[in-house]
Amino acid sequence: MTDATPFTRPKYVGTPVRRLEDPRLLTGRGRYAADIQLPRMVHLAIVRSDQAHARIIGIDTDEARALPGVIGVFSAADFAHVPDIRAPSRMPNYQATSCPVLARDVVRYVGEPVVAIVAVSRYIAEDAAALIDVDYDPLDVAVAAREASDPAAPRLHEELESNTVFTRRFSAGDCAAAMDAAANTVSGQFRLTRKTSMSTEPRAYVAEHDVGKDVLTLYGSTNVPGIVRDAIGRLLELGGNRFHVVAPDVGGSFGGKGSLYPEEVIVSDLARRLERPVKYVADRMEELTSGSQAFGEEVEATLAFDDDGRFIALDADILGDVGAYSIYPWTAALEPVQVAGFMPGPYRIPHFSATVRGVCTPKPPTGPYRGVGRPMAVFALERLVDKAASRLGIPPAELRRRNLVNAEEFPHRTGSGIVWDRSGFQECLAAACSAVDLTALQAEKARRTDKWVGVGVASYAELTGIGSRISVAPGMPMNTGAETAAVRIDSTGAVSAVFALASHGQSLETTLAQIVAEELGVRPRDVAVVQGDTALAPHGTGTYASRSAVIGGGAATKAARALAVKVKRVAATLFGVDPSDVQTGNGDIFVPGTNHSIDFPELARLVYSDMSTLPQEARETLEVQETYDPVFGTTTSSTHVAVVEIDPETLHTSLRQLVVSEDCGKLINPMVVEGQVHGGVAQGIGVALLEELKFDDAGQPITATLADYLVPTSAEVPDIDVVHVETELPDNPGGFRGMGEGGTIGAPAAIANAVADAVAHLGVEVNSLPITPNKLHALIAAASRQEGQE
Amino acid sequence: MTGKARITLTVNGEPFEAEVEPRMLAADFLRDELGLTGTHVGCEHGVCGTCTIMMNGVSARSCLMLAVQLDGAEVQTVEGLGTIRDMHRIQEAFHEHHALQCGFCTPGFLMTVCDILESLPLRTDAEIRDALSGNICRCTGYDHIVKAVRTLVDERDGAAS
Structure with missing residues (x-):
């Protein structure tokens, strides 16, 4: 008997469990x-x-x-x-x-x-x-945000005082004085054009x-x-x-x-x-x-630094083209204010100042899109970092190493007030750079004449799993900081876990089942994750903002742990042992080294149906509901490295290599994490090279089909190398950090830096994305005209 | 709006006869008239590939065709590929490689893969990427889809994986 009793409990969290939602979606039996x-x-x-x-x-x-x-x-x-x-x-x-x-x-x-x-x-x-x-x-129309921000511009909403619907300032230290005193500054005007999430459904x-x-x-x-x-x-x-x-x-959302x-x-x-x-x-x-649109932002920024490359001050002026209406519930401030909030990035920058304005224009409302604010902030800052590196003749990765927050400096408060908890800032930079042979690339770059080769690095940090103390959207009067999990064993012994989350590709039916299975001692396939139905969960907002693994997973961990305690208590009464002697695993409840072993259906029968075996007071309802609120959030960090080749004839940019290193805490399912990174990076490639919603001077959209609005296909996306970095785990029940958005945050900046590196010899800078062959051609032509005049 | 047309066709091996408006899209016919909602509609202008079906052994975009064009045809949709209990090898490969996330584009990819496995050598990953480039996936970044197809090509060609 004892031989059959398993002693080691299988691990589900951290393993590439195949997705439980797949069979229906693969056979056309899903229901959209x-x-x-x-x-x-x-x-x-x-x-x-x-x-x-x-x-x-x-x-x-x-x-x-x-x-x-x-x-x-x-x-x-x-x-x-x-x-x-x-x-x-x-x-x-x-x-x-x-x-x-x-x-x-x-x-x-x-x-x-x-x-x-x-x-x-x-x-x-x-x-x-x-x-x-x-x-x-x-x-009358004022289509461009800058034009609409003019007090004399035609007002879109007669009842409002102006098209500028908010202005907010951030300040830390004495930015102006620090700028004046600094040995070096670099500046730029950066722009992300409007885009859209374009889920296939x-x-x-x-x-x-x-x-x-x-x-x-x-x-x-x-x-x-x-x-x-x-x-x-x-x-x-x-x-x-x-x-x-x-x-x-x-069928996907990405914020849309x-x-x-x-x-x-x-x-x-x-x-x-x-x-x-x-x-x-x-x-x-x-x-x-x-559908809601994204970005539409301009950032004018200056970075000050000393002769050793140490960052001293950062100043940014941000203008957001928020569209016709302030989107519910996130408000028009969602994107632009977060550009300001995340502008200082993962670096020590003692002095910071930013002004951000949102302007109504006669275009569809902007709303959440994968990365919210961070793609713009990271693009602007990482371009400045590369410009600073070039100014000082320091390799870009080395300049980042000198300025990233070090392990012993956490928690670190940025100039905008965000607090980074311990995350692998330096570790990610080192891991990504060691996956690419930078020396060989520099040699190749110098040697090649048929293609312009460029390498770009981008580091960033993001706040994920945001709790109740912080508004997910700045100023939004709604608490999105908590989620609830109700885990129950019914009278057949089957396990259900009910959430107010709403998976739309994130694999939550699998990853949450892995968590519940791990804590409760059943197999993932034994757990039915129920979500996306407000009738079943009294409160909870949904799946967005890299929150479901941290907050939903936290609630799942707490609830399943508490239910396991109940299960063990009931079984201990049955076996006549101490609850601490009881273990669960693989669907069995047992005392190691004995022949005490029952399965979950038998336990459920004893509790719910059998009125004689267990005393009434031991027949506990096998159900636990727990809410988890991280209060603040947890920091995910990453470095992306992109290698591009540009054809000097067609100016087509092709991505040769893309490496992502990321510290997202404990991985629930490495296969799912990789898939999320790949998908995020592909959208980042769209941001960098392809996707742009265009409007004419009358405000008419001229990209209203997928023949005009270009998204990456398999031919534009390279193999993506993902390097997992795990440092100290965050202080939340599962040790998870959110990671669904990150790919789209880092890739645009890394690719922009790579393209800038490839065309640096032509005197061309990359300040606006997407950088298409047409735009590159115009920049090169302008640069050569200027050279001709000089 | 004028009279209806009578069509006869086979879908997933099952014969059908129907009266359809001449303007009805093939995708709408399969989904709304036959209830085969596994074929999805993503753009209705032939770019995204989500509505891809197999028609007479060749992949086709059901959003660019009219139901009357299916007259006499042998059509296969994702529902005819395999079932939950008995998945087709292509479906299994997608499952093993995590080649789908939201699943909306997946039926179109599966039908395209049916076609390209039959019709193209797909010697390199670049050739696979090229062959898949008529289908848009917004979730996976294609990496795992390419790996799934690589596995299928290797199995087809008897290559040691």
Whole structure:
């Protein structure tokens, strides 16, 4: 008997467990919102503004209403009972915008919803949309943020004092004096153009009203079901017991499905009014013109340093093009203010000063996107670091080594007030650089004439798993710092773990199962992770901001640990031993070295069904709910190294090598971590080389298809080397740090530095991303013209 | 909007007859009329490859075709590739290599891989990357997809892995 008793418990955390969500997704048996078909379901199409800024004179809906199959045509007046969407902020001198679910009187970007049409099929709804005639009186536009920030510029919101909706200043030390006294400074004007998250699944929503029970359910491609439930609940005056938001399988978000959208409110309201399920599926053009957008920032910055390369002061002026409306719930401050917040990076910079402004422009609202603020901050700072290195003739990696916060200096408070806890800043730099033969590359660079070769390094740190003491979005009056896990063993002995998270590619059904399995002593496949349904979890916001592993994983660790204590206590009574003698593992509960062993179904039977074996007081409910709030957050650090080759004829930049070293604490599943890094880096390649949403002078989007908005394909992305660095583990239940966004934070800067290195001999600098062949050509032509004039 | 057209086709080995509007997209027909929602729609203009199906043994974009063009065709969708209990080797390779995250683009990739494994030598990873470049994945950065396909090519060619 004793031979069969396992003594060593299998380890699940830290092993590449194959994903539990895969089989359904691989066989076409997943269920995404657009896959949902319900009896009597009707379909929504939206007429969107074709003007960037205009007054609505009239809307002629007669022909559309007369079309057979059309059930209803709705404009702003039909939603008078729904309050405008407003994202409040605690920031002083912040002006919140009012966003009606359908444009009322004025449209403020091309793509803004104006008329909603419901018909028996999507085809007929779109036929009807083509019959709607909206009469506009165009208003003046200031399309570029700098132009819009001029007090004399046409105002987008008449009720606001200006297009500048917030200004915030950061200051530490005496930046101006330190700048004046410094031996050296380098400056630059840096820009990240607008981009979009472009998840492959377009947004889709289906709302169903159970009239008999008066329960409304919104199935939606969202990564923040809890936030959507709370927001629409308030707008439509529905309690959470009458309104549920379900995120089924969701086809990526990267931030684009992380805000409240008017369409979510519209389908929810119409499903109740029409007493029929209502479905809306965005097409790609709608996604590219009305999904939340990213970046759109300019940073003018100066770095001061001494002759040994020690950083002394950093000054930054940041202008954010926030679009027409302040996005809910994150506010317009989300991106630009975090650019300022993360600007000092992972370095010791005693003096810091930054001014950041957000300006409304007649473009779609900007919202969260992978990396939030950090891609811009890291790009600007890391370009300055390379410029400083070049000024002093110090190798870029060496200059970083001299300035990165050292192991013994943690916790380190940056000039913007962020506190870095111990993370492998120096270790990541060393690991990434040792994976690349920098000396050989320098030799090759000098030798090659057919290609311009460049190497770029970028180091950064990010705050992940942010707790309740810090707003995930600056000034946002909403606590996103906690998550709850409810882990239960039912009467069949099966384990469920319920979360308010909403996995949309992050593999949470596997990684959270690994954590619960590890702590409870079952196998990962024995644990059903339930998430993405507000009916099942009273509070929790969702999956975003590199928080799910730290906060959700922390809650899972706490809850499963507490449940294991209960399990052992019950088993100890049964075996007549001390609870500390009982162990669990691989689905068994046992006392090592004895023949005391039962499995979870037997334990559940004894507790829930058998009324004689255990005394009543020992029959504990096998269920634990725990909440985890990290209060602050934990620091993830990384260094990226990029090697590029540029064809002097075509100016095509190809990435030859990309190395990422990262300290993300304890790895739950190394295979999943690698996948997250690869995907983040691929999007970073898009930021650096390809992805740009363009608007003409009238505010018309000119990148409304995937033939115009280019994203990386397999041909543009190289093999990516990932080096895991583990230093001291962070002080949270699982020892995890968040890492879902990092790839997109470091890669743009590393690639920009590599391209800059490759073209340095031409007197060209890389200050704006993406750096496309066209832009490179213009820069080289300008540089050679200038040389000709000199 | 005018009359409907009658089409006869085979999908995943099962014969179907249907009356469709001439303007109905093949992707919408498979998803909404036949309930085969494993074929996803990502862009409706033929760029992303998410809606890729096999038609008469060759990969095709079901968002760029009309249902009437499926008349007489033999169509295979992801549902016909393998089941949860009995996955196709391509599906297994994607599972082993963590070649999917959100899974939305995955059916399109799987159908493309069906085609390229039959039709292309795929000697180098660069050739694999080139052959996959008509399908967009936003999650994986392609690295694990390329590794999965490399494994499949090696198995096909009898190479020692």
